[in-house]
Amino acid sequence: MTLPARVEVVVVGAGLAGLSAATRLATAGRDVHLVEAADHPGGRLRTERVDGFVVDRGFQVLNTGYPRVAADLDLDALDLGWFWTGAVLRVDGRAHRVVDPRRHPSAVLDTVRAPLGSLLQEAAIGAFSVRAGYLPVHRLLAAPEHSAEQALRRAHVGDEAVERFFRPFLSGVLLESELATSSRYLDLVWRSFVRGRIGLPAQGMQSVGEQLAARLPAHARHLGTEVTAVTGAGVVTSSGSTRADAVVVATDPGTAARLLPTVEASAPRQVTTHLHVLPASPWCEPLVVLGEPGGRLVNSVVVSDAQPAYSPDARALVASSTLATTTEHQVRDEVARSHGVTTGDLEHLTTVTVPGAQPAALPPLQHRRPVDLGEGLFVCGDHRDTPSIQGAMASGARTARAVLTHLGRRA
Template sequence: MSSALDATDVLVVGAGVAGLACARDLAAAGVSVRVVEASDAVGGRMRSDRIDGFVVDRGFQVFNTAYPQVRRRFDLKELRLRPFTPGFLVHTPNGRLTFCDPTRRPRTLPDLLSGRLAGPRDLAALGLLSARDMLLPPGRLKRRPDTTARTAFADAGISEEFVERLFRPFVAGVFLEDELETSSRVFHLVWRSMLRGTICLPTGGIGSVPRALAAGLPAGALRLETPVAGLTDHGVLTAGGVEIPARAVVVATDPGPAAALLPEVVLPDYRTVTTYYHVAARSPLGEPTLLVDVGRRFLNTCVLSDVVPSYAPPGRALIATSVIGRGGQARERELRAALAEAYGTGTDGWDLLTARTIEDALPVMPPPHPLTRTTRVAPGRYVCGDHRATGSVQGAMASGARAAREVLGDLRR
């Protein structure tokens, strides 16, 4: 075995947003901290690659400016955010419907009042649900009885027809499930954040988010390409046989490595998603808007270069489309046909740039779903990630923040 590295107060394993948030808070509190990451860059599931001049995020992801952890940790101007339209399009057999927040886009109010999207009763029920979620303190929403999202819509007086036309295809893309079985408390909190914030993409790709977190770490605190083989009585042992001593270890990896390092931790099931990235000569939409399908042949699709022009070289358009589960050639062919209908244009000339399958994209969150869980596993052992809170950037960073608080409390005792 190689000789040990210098000891540290806390060692964080994994440089995703949960681990980076934890390390930032620990460093700010004055304890020595080191972050080790198996990959060649920070981010975990929030990575951006550059392929032939295109920016390709590892799975379609968006950035919500209303998340409390986002407001606490980031200078949004530095991320150079580009917004999506405050709403989305729904492809139906009878044409495309537009759903937008009329408080932000007043000119779309006639579309809502026309009755094409919903009747007066459904619109009133939706308005009441949205006003309550937007205006009530988060604590009130968290204390409400937890059911499924489907039950929450029924309780709000929203008709099944409206749910099928609007919410089911939209929520499928948010939670990567199309049965509306996600916790109603989680839905209400996410819906609140969408109503209060802006859905954006950083100009440099979603990977700009973890890079901004990592930039605030002390010099020399981050070690890349350092996979951890296991935990020891005094810290961790790297795959290269080097022991790194630490008073406390926080495991902030993806679910697979977390289960290997801490087999006693019970992890939830995770949902798998595949995102196809197609290249076209021109945008098939011409606006930075998410498009969903009432037939649920895909979760959602958008022209990324309409949102952030620098995602594609000049004169090219980059289209991202996500589907539940794993992909393949046959599925991509079926997807082209669905996209031709949804966009109203031929897709035979589109080139498939790449496809990204994320096996552990989002934890399954059925009711009753705990919105936060302790990160303590054993003396000196902690775990954090979206599986300890909610499946979102907010949940991951909030879990990292809780891990830092619990580690600090234990060290000081």
């Protein structure tokens, strides 16, 4: 659909931030047009079909503990398949289940017996989780800020828990293994794990973006259209210029910094994910297997255990992630060891590296950066809140409110 020469609002970028902003503005009755360079909505939530398997571009999950996910998405329609809350860690070749005892009482004994330090240290993990899960957010955000590692040390969870559980688990979430990320962001992320469940939609993560995009009228969605310049009075695209009363830049952080000289992009975090097929799953429960200290993998997951629709048949689809760029050959042994199978069982499907998977969230956490740049120009995206699905959606909602105020003032 061609972008008209004059509209009320242009939103640039159909990731979750742009979609959240545009759908809110449309619901408020505004003439909003969403312009996206790629041929699909959802931005970094992208899914392909490879030999009948549903392959997300990098392993990522939907966390129902995120307030915006719970409030804004139709979770039933996504037909989510669930992971257990917890992980498998391997120590000296043995697999140990560490799970949330409230949700999976059958595995409580395994969790207590897992090599995570003394009982006192295990109790400290519980106390850390209760604090993050149940203190009000304003109190978590008012707590003194450290690095994530310092926060775990101060919570007295102990070395074994940090090295065997928290570091590999959080490396897969924060996409950095130093645990240099802000303790405030760690609190928010941990809160979402305590309060929510982790799932995968039957049609892949891209379907989250598609669900939001379907709430906009077809004439307002412009895929395959790159915006090359913006002002508060309009945009220039590959096919011409459009004037507007407000322009929202909802691109990835790097493009936002190029289009908007006053916006600075945080350092990008990258991830490489290798997809393998196994004849069948070696596991009874859908759990993430954590990488071992000193290894290349941060985690390896039979995604089809959580969401059987990711596989066209009884075979298992395995996603294994590394922070450094790796070749399949470099991780094959480790993937096999993680699942207690032989390398001969593994059939390599594809490998994907996402260079700008998430912006860094180092201390001081710049949560809720300004979205109104003045004179009709707005910016949103995970780089304005937290580097997550929640951050992207929350920044989009915040920006829609700011745009409505601006339009109200103009009127």
